[in-house]
Amino acid sequence: MLRASRLFDGETVRVADNHVVIIEGTTIAGIGRAADLRHGETVVDFPGATLIPGLIDPHVHLAFDASCDPVKSLAERDDGAVLAAMRLAAKTALRAGITTVRDLGDRGFLSLGLRGAPDLPTIVAAGPPLTTERGHCHFLGGEVAGGSAELRAAVRAHIQRGVDVVKIMASGGTMTPGSIQEQAQFDREALLVAVSEAHRHGIPVTAHAHGRGAVLDAIEAGVDGVEHATFWAADGVDTPGRDLVERIVSRRVPLGATAGVLPGADAAMPVAVCRRMPAIIANFAALHAEGAVIVAGTDAGIGPYKPHDVLPYARDRLSAFGMDPLTILRSMTSVAADVCGLGHSKGRLRAGYDADVVVVQGDPIADLSALHRVAAVYSRGTRVDSGSRTEA
Numbered sequence: 001m002l003r004a005s006r007l008f009d010g011e012t013v014r015v016a017d018n019h020v021v022i023i024e025g026t027t028i029a030g031i032g033r034a035a036d037l038r039h040g041e042t043v044v045d046f047p048g049a050t051l052i053p054g055l056i057d058p059h060v061h062l063a064f065d066a067s068c069d070p071v072k073s074l075a076e077r078d079d080g081a082v083l084a085a086m087r088l089a090a091k092t093a094l095r096a097g098i099t100t101v102r103d104l105g106d107r108g109f110l111s112l113g114l115r116g117a118p119d120l121p122t123i124v125a126a127g128p129p130l131t132t133e134r135g136h137c138h139f140l141g142g143e144v145a146g147g148s149a150e151l152r153a154a155v156r157a158h159i160q161r162g163v164d165v166v167k168i169m170a171s172g173g174t175m176t177p178g179s180i181q182e183q184a185q186f187d188r189e190a191l192l193v194a195v196s197e198a199h200r201h202g203i204p205v206t207a208h209a210h211g212r213g214a215v216l217d218a219i220e221a222g223v224d225g226v227e228h229a230t231f232w233a234a235d236g237v238d239t240p241g242r243d244l245v246e247r248i249v250s251r252r253v254p255l256g257a258t259a260g261v262l263p264g265a266d267a268a269m270p271v272a273v274c275r276r277m278p279a280i281i282a283n284f285a286a287l288h289a290e291g292a293v294i295v296a297g298t299d300a301g302i303g304p305y306k307p308h309d310v311l312p313y314a315r316d317r318l319s320a321f322g323m324d325p326l327t328i329l330r331s332m333t334s335v336a337a338d339v340c341g342l343g344h345s346k347g348r349l350r351a352g353y354d355a356d357v358v359v360v361q362g363d364p365i366a367d368l369s370a371l372h373r374v375a376a377v378y379s380r381g382t383r384v385d386s387g388s389r390t391e392a
């Protein structure tokens, strides 16, 4: 049984004396006030601290090593070396209280084999993202040559390999020479084929989409999520426009905002991204004000400014979107769990849910920097090594 001064259950905050989470095996047996409990429980006390659900990063790349050139670094390593690095990356996330990650792009389906490891966070795995010939991230092995029939077959092959989610590159991206970020890669018809095939098997699809056209096509094709949604244009950033905002909001399609960079790391970020950031933030702020579902989806691993434990730093960017601390905490826990298809078992402190619990010093509602003061991390009921990157 864990006892602390405050408890955030993933949705609401309970501020009263001595809140507890009772853990039995790998699950939460109950939450409540210490005064109401039967005697004889072993109590682990965290005075002054807050119990929160384990954080969830819905967009990471365990296979990228957060170096200055993760693509080159990946190409130089064999699968054994990559797997070892992926384990370390996953442990880095877990130490900081990130008890679930969704890997939206690996090489050779390596992330699938890491699922269920007791010393790692829970991993939701996409395998290599589906992309066009020489398209964005083709080097990960998810190239689809040909038309609809080949794309349908590729989706089916991914599902047969056992992916939890299909990731499709609807537009180009910065990381891939020759790929044009603002341009669509697959047309709407192709995206529709991918979505209908995946949904036929009960598997969700999330689309990497930067340009407005690619975001619109993905939404119209019925994807379950959009990654980035920067509305990137050749010379700046577009606005989504009334119709598209309405569709995103009314269909409850979650947007992964690629939020979260280490403090002071702006110099390491691509100039093209930094230059557009104020406009990207303004779009997300407008989308948030309209009620869009927004999660951080950090893209951890793609550069030194985005290590695998960067998620708590996304608080700054989400604040810039106009989200208040409670909304930010929900976004990183219960909302992110729903986005990852784990709303029934993760992201909430609730009886019957997995015992993924983080203890942070202080009150994160009063001061979100508490997310960097991790006192303990429980992953499926087991206390694991914990520690924040820097004490904020």
Ligand SMILES: [Zn+2]
Pocket (backbone or CB within 6 Å): 059, 060, 061, 104, 105, 299
């Ligand atoms: Zn990514």
